[in-house]
Amino acid sequence: MQDAQQPAFAAEVKRLALGLGFDAVGIAGIELADDEAHLLEWLAAGMHGELHYMERFGARRARPAAIKPGTVRVISVRLDYWPAGGRAAAEVLGAGELGYVSRYALGRDYHRLMRNRLQRLADAIGERIGPFGFRVFVDTGPVLEKPLARNAGLGWIGKHTNLISSTAGSYFFLGELYTDLPLPVDPPASEHCGSCQACLPACPTGAIVAPYRLDARRCISYLTIELPGPIPEPLRAPIGNRIYGCDDCQLVCPWNKFARVTATAGFEPRAGLDGARLTELFGWSAEEFRARLDGSPIRRIGHERWLRNVAVALGNAPRAAAARAALEARADHPSALVREHVAWALARQTAG
Secondary structure, three states: OOOOOOHHHHHHHHHHHHHOOOOEEEEEOOOOHHHHHHHHHHHHOOOOOOOHHHHHHHHHHHOHHHHOOOOOEEEEEEEEOOOOOOOOHHHHHOOOOEOEEOHHHOOOOHHHHHHHHHHHHHHHHHHHHOOOOEEEEOOOOOOOHHHHHHHOOOOEEOOOOOEEEOOOEOOEEEEEEEEOOOOOOOOOOOOOOOOOOOHHHHOOOOOEEEOOEEOHHHOHHHHHHHOOOOOOHHHHHHHOOEEEOOOHHHHOOHHHHHOOOOOOOOOOOOOOOOOOEHHHHHOOOHHHHHHHOOOOHHHHHHHHHHHHHHHHHHHHOOOOHHHHHHHHOOOOOOOHHHHHHHHHHHHHHHOO
16 A cells, blocks of 8 residues: 655656546645635625525635545646637637637536546545545535645636646636545645736626636626526626637636647537527527537526527627527517517617
8 A cells, every 4th residue: 555645656646647638737735724815805795796605605615624524635637628620719709690609618518527537536546545535526516726726736826817827828627636645735836927917908898807806797707607697788798799608818818828729539619619600599499409518518507598698699799680580589588588688689789
């Protein structure tokens, strides 16, 4: 049986993780006092909007041992997602008749894939060291994944609040393995944003209210994915043609010149989502939505929110008979949420 406190075993863990297809791995301790204070202040300011789960767990989110008793270390992993091929992001954003989907969501859902790989990593560790305590997290648990990844040396938290790697930019997913193994920790990453603030004015809705401070209530990813109800009217026009998520703050980040095309099969664009016409996407029935997006992270928002998002984009699209016809076909939709956004979009398409 190997000694978990030895650097050689930590190196073996990293080798195993890379062998499973992760693009980087690091090991962090569980001390997050400064990040906990920042989290509580952010919650007190109400910037989490309707992300009630953030408030429900509160400070426990910054205390790994409170979530998985016995945890003393966190193995943090990175998986690159920038897809090969597909239409350029800037090209799609510049064509108002097309729908823009955040590049991370063009292909298969990453949650199960990463969870399976992390479970396999835990199994491989167990084969070498015997039974041990662990818990796998991939974006769905009460985890401060970015501070933990920073402390594990995977990158620093940029002014847009995303994690940035000096060798891989920021287009990647993060996952964690909480463990009771006293592995040697890696040095935390240092910050390299310097005086650059390109991400702040790049945000279409002004959600980055100050360096390192994001108001989720204004964030397009929150508005199009997490918000269950109506999108606030003042924010609809700035959303443009973004129908699921937003990449603008990352697209302007100079560190993304080092971003890597993913080596993971399945992240390539599917269902024409790298630049489909809004009228086509708006015409999908509930059955077509579920079938075309089977295995996609987009499917979880449901057909109703999908129509809400695409209706807003159609309202922002260049005036066209096809756009008006598509909206008019949904004007009497059973959902009040859809009807309200369709009415707004039609008023934009037919004004003056």
